[in-house]
Amino acid sequence: MERLPIALHLTQDLLPLSGSGTTSSSSSARGQQPSKVVGSGAGYGPPLPAEGTPLMQLVSNMLYVPPREPTPAEAAQGGYAASARGGKTEYDLVAVPLTNGNWQERWERMCTITASATEADLGALAGTVPTAQEERQRWEAEFWRSGGGFLRNEVNITRSEEAGSLVAFGSDWLELDSPVEGIRFDAELALRQEIAYASYLSIATIILPPPKLENREFLADYARAINGALASSWHINISIRLPVAEYTASELAARPGTPAFHAAVGDADRCETWEMWNTLRGMCNYSPRLSLTLDLSNPLPSARSLGRWSAEPLKHVFLPCSTFIPNAKAYPVLSKSMQAFLKAIFKFRPTVILSGTHRQLHSSGGHLAYAQYVRFLYRKSQELVPVEEYAQGYMDHLQQPLQPLMDNLEGETYEGFEKDPIKYRQYEEAVYRALLDRPQGMVTTIFVVGAGRGPLVAGCLRAAERAQRRISLTAVEKNPSAFVILQERSALEWGSQVKLVYSDMRSFNPREKADIIVSELLGSFGDNELSPECLDGVMRTLKPDGISIPASYTSYLAPISTSRLHTEVTNPQVASAATVMDAKPAEQPYVVMFSQFHTLSASGGRMGVEKVQECWTFDHPRPDVVTDEQGLPFTNHHNARSAHLSFHIPRAGVCHGFAGYFEAVLYGDVMLSIHPERAAGDMLSWFPIFFPLADPIYLPASSELDVQIWRLTDNTKKRVWFEWSAQVYLAITAPLSGPNGGLGGLASPTSATFSTSSGVGGGRAGALSPVLGGSEAAFASAPSPMLGSNEGGRMSAILEEGQGMEQGAAGATVNRIKISQTRLHNPGGKTSWIGL
Numbered sequence: 001m002e003r004l005p006i007a008l009h010l011t012q013d014l015l016p017l018s019g020s021g022t023t024s025s026s027s028s029a030r031g032q033q034p035s036k037v038v039g040s041g042a043g044y045g046p047p048l049p050a051e052g053t054p055l056m057q058l059v060s061n062m063l064y065v066p067p068r069e070p071t072p073a074e075a076a077q078g079g080y081a082a083s084a085r086g087g088k089t090e091y092d093l094v095a096v097p098l099t100n101g102n103w104q105e106r107w108e109r110m111c112t113i114t115a116s117a118t119e120a121d122l123g124a125l126a127g128t129v130p131t132a133q134e135e136r137q138r139w140e141a142e143f144w145r146s147g148g149g150f151l152r153n154e155v156n157i158t159r160s161e162e163a164g165s166l167v168a169f170g171s172d173w174l175e176l177d178s179p180v181e182g183i184r185f186d187a188e189l190a191l192r193q194e195i196a197y198a199s200y201l202s203i204a205t206i207i208l209p210p211p212k213l214e215n216r217e218f219l220a221d222y223a224r225a226i227n228g229a230l231a232s233s234w235h236i237n238i239s240i241r242l243p244v245a246e247y248t249a250s251e252l253a254a255r256p257g258t259p260a261f262h263a264a265v266g267d268a269d270r271c272e273t274w275e276m277w278n279t280l281r282g283m284c285n286y287s288p289r290l291s292l293t294l295d296l297s298n299p300l301p302s303a304r305s306l307g308r309w310s311a312e313p314l315k316h317v318f319l320p321c322s323t324f325i326p327n328a329k330a331y332p333v334l335s336k337s338m339q340a341f342l343k344a345i346f347k348f349r350p351t352v353i354l355s356g357t358h359r360q361l362h363s364s365g366g367h368l369a370y371a372q373y374v375r376f377l378y379r380k381s382q383e384l385v386p387v388e389e390y391a392q393g394y395m396d397h398l399q400q401p402l403q404p405l406m407d408n409l410e411g412e413t414y415e416g417f418e419k420d421p422i423k424y425r426q427y428e429e430a431v432y433r434a435l436l437d438r439p440q441g442m443v444t445t446i447f448v449v450g451a452g453r454g455p456l457v458a459g460c461l462r463a464a465e466r467a468q469r470r471i472s473l474t475a476v477e478k479n480p481s482a483f484v485i486l487q488e489r490s491a492l493e494w495g496s497q498v499k500l501v502y503s504d505m506r507s508f509n510p511r512e513k514a515d516i517i518v519s520e521l522l523g524s525f526g527d528n529e530l531s532p533e534c535l536d537g538v539m540r541t542l543k544p545d546g547i548s549i550p551a552s553y554t555s556y557l558a559p560i561s562t563s564r565l566h567t568e569v570t571n572p573q574v575a576s577a578a579t580v581m582d583a584k585p586a587e588q589p590y591v592v593m594f595s596q597f598h599t600l601s602a603s604g605g606r607m608g609v610e611k612v613q614e615c616w617t618f619d620h621p622r623p624d625v626v627t628d629e630q631g632l633p634f635t636n637h638h639n640a641r642s643a644h645l646s647f648h649i650p651r652a653g654v655c656h657g658f659a660g661y662f663e664a665v666l667y668g669d670v671m672l673s674i675h676p677e678r679a680a681g682d683m684l685s686w687f688p689i690f691f692p693l694a695d696p697i698y699l700p701a702s703s704e705l706d707v708q709i710w711r712l713t714d715n716t717k718k719r720v721w722f723e724w725s726a727q728v729y730l731a732i733t734a735p736l737s738g739p740n741g742g743l744g745g746l747a748s749p750t751s752a753t754f755s756t757s758s759g760v761g762g763g764r765a766g767a768l769s770p771v772l773g774g775s776e777a778a779f780a781s782a783p784s785p786m787l788g789s790n791e792g793g794r795m796s797a798i799l800e801e802g803q804g805m806e807q808g809a810a811g812a813t814v815n816r817i818k819i820s821q822t823r824l825h826n827p828g829g830k831t832s833w834i835g836l
């Protein structure tokens with residue numbers, strides 16, 4: 001089990017003053033004496049005190065316990081107790097502010113006066129003569145803006161030797177979203193200075209304060225500054241410290257429009273903090289170097305609302321000791337909901353930053369009790385079921401789907417399949433039940449097609465034994481290497497019980513036809529490894545009343561949020577200042593064990609739809625296929641499919657793509673399933689499939705997401721591929737008759753285009769065209785990136801004619817307003833296809 005990183009937060013009052021303890025300090029903080037310097041002969045860099053700088057000593061004291069002399073009792077036992085040997089404490093890192101009050105004081109002196117002059121102020125200033133002090137301040141500020149840096153006593157860290165075990169907090173007073181333009185620009189300069197200094201010190205991550213709710217109109221300014229800061233360094237990671245708690249009603253009231261949105265769509269789980277984060281990371285183009293520090297200072301919101309954070313790039317958790325409650329013995333523990341939340345996010349191994357441990361808020365356990373308790377929770381969260389253990393190394397790892405028809409699989413891949421505890425048991429059960437349904441005394445001919453290294457062959461032999469039926473068994477395989485293993489098993493285990501045929505099943509020509517054809521050619525989406533095409537080619541070898549195991553398989557889809565995988569498929573990875581690696585293509589499906597993701601759909605909604613929806617089914621055998629004289633299909637058009645799905649989206653989120661699953665009926669009620677709501681959970685052979693969206697799409701609360709997916713085929717190129725697209729709608733229920741003739745006051749019920757001129761997040765009802773009234777106006781107040789934003793210039797929304805317009809229950813009409821759509825992904829199989 002990997003150790004969970006825990007950092008100890010040290011506030012300014014616990015830190016030595018910077019520069020104290022080095023050679024030139026005449027008097028240093030807390031009365032430390034100037035230190036002895038290791039200078040001569042130790043290189044030409046700045047001299048380092050023999051015992052390290054005061055900050056190094058402090059950090060070392062926090063992270064390591066020095067060895068001590070054994071007590072007489074320990075010595076008598078003839079050795080050191082473990083505790084006497086020293087070693088690591090509960091902490092792995094120390095989190096400190098990068099700058100101190102001296103810098104804040106100087107910046108405020110320079111900038112809050114000189115930067116705050118608005119045009120009106122300037123008018124008022126026009127006639128006044130600045131004092132000498134004001135002149136000095138302006139000059140000082142301008143000098144700083146021209147490229148000035150920190151003074152030595154303004155920073156807490158001065159040497160890269162100190163930075164190794166540190167997480168740095170950027171200045172928490174920087175207002176990148178200040179309503180005052182000059183302050184915003186000067187705060188951005190200060191941020192760049194902090195980033196440059198942290199980069200110079202080789203600090204890996206800097207944690208920055210969040211945007212403010214009351215300054216939400218300037219969120220875009222904040223986001224632009226962060227994007228610029230990311231671009232200014234090629235390696236530093238920026239983490240935004242966001243409160244996970246939701247805002248109170250009075251805090252929300254500071255933002256016009258939000259309560260109306262609540263009323264209109266009943267989004268009780270709306271999360272303003274997440275909305276801000278979503279705008280920010282979108283404007284930073286999903287930079288892989290931008291992450292989240294979740295601040296758990298306040299009470300947690302509902303579990304449903306918290307779910308959305310599990311799809312985000314969570315790097316740190318800020319956990320103050322005030323969040324802990326005392327248990328019966330006065331030891332610090334966490335509430336049940338906090339425990340559940342932490343256990344859920346521990347799988348991402350965030351660094352937990354504990355703050356205030358020295359404040360003695362709890363009377364038992366001492367200052368280490370908090371870290372010990374967090375470690376205890378982490379250990380409990382790591383008790384994994386076998387499938388989780390198996391999947392550990394694959395979490396959120398995008399893999400190309402296998403192409404067992406076009407490529408020959410490797411031994412390791414077969415070994416992976418063969419570890420599955422469920423699949424072979426289910427196949428054996430299906431064959432067993434099918435044999436029981438055969439008349440006793442008759443020999444049943446079974447072909448195992450695509451036999452691999454033979455596990456299904458062995459399963460058929462066991463099933464026949466159990467069912468007390470005689471079988472004639474043939475194994476067909478086209479992979480020459482796997483065929484060697486089949487020969488070996490035949491020689492060592494099966495003898496004459498099994499006939500081996502080295503052939504593509506589509507050209508296999510047995511003398512006798514089969515009663516049962518057994519195959520496992522299934523992909524994560526069911527048909528995506530071309531099971532339908534392969535089985536089409538071998539069904540001519542099945543007797544007219546013969547059966548196929550599997551009998552059918554069905555594909556399923558659900559919209560998901562997964563910023564981590566989106567980042568991976570859209571952002572080139574920067575390996576160094578000079579090396580940029582390509583991003584993975586966004587328009588192809590991947591096989592992936594999802595970890596940091598969130599399913600956006602829910603069952604219910606206006607149409608009572610499913611959370612995970614069915615796309616299509618393939619049945620075998622299929623008597624209606626037109627075949628040539630060899631019994632092979634003329635074309636592959638009967639294997640083309642399309643699905644039009646409509647999902648209910650209860651809470652706002654961003655869709656990054658679709659998770660695909662399958663279910664197969666092997667025989668009767670013997671099934672295989674990776675459907676997230678129905679799977680047994682311990683099948684290892686298939687991870688879900690991911691159909692990414694090249695551009696994420698925002699889904700407001702109570703919206704409807706229509707998804708189209710096609711399985712297409714082209715006879716000349718001998719390929720199969722998938723294409724996919726989606727549209728987002730708001731469904732509005734309007735009374736049939738109203739003050740403006742119904743439909744919420746729309747002049748014409750057929751179509752409406754409305755535009756907005758409000759700023760990002762402005763979201764004010766009044767900013768929309770006056771043709772809207774009633775409930776449409778309520779939507780106009782929705783603070784969504786699509787509504788109430790000028791991010792994309794003019795935003796238009798089309799009220800659909802006819803389609804989607806329905807009679808609601810109480811004589812109301814339901815209209816659907818389309819608010820966005822994706823492009824068509826992978827048209828013509830241009831990025832990805834499967835070879836026949």
Ligand SMILES: C[S@@+](CC[C@H](N)C(=O)[O-])C[C@H]1O[C@@H](n2cnc3c(N)ncnc32)[C@H](O)[C@@H]1O
Nearest residue numbers: 404405417450451452477478479504505520534
């Ligand atoms: C997913 S593996 C399953 C292997 C084995 N039956 C198992 O369950 O472990 C599919 C196997 O089918 C074989 N295969 C795929 N297409 C085939 C074809 N057209 N003819 C013969 N074998 C095929 C592959 O080489 C591979 O060994």
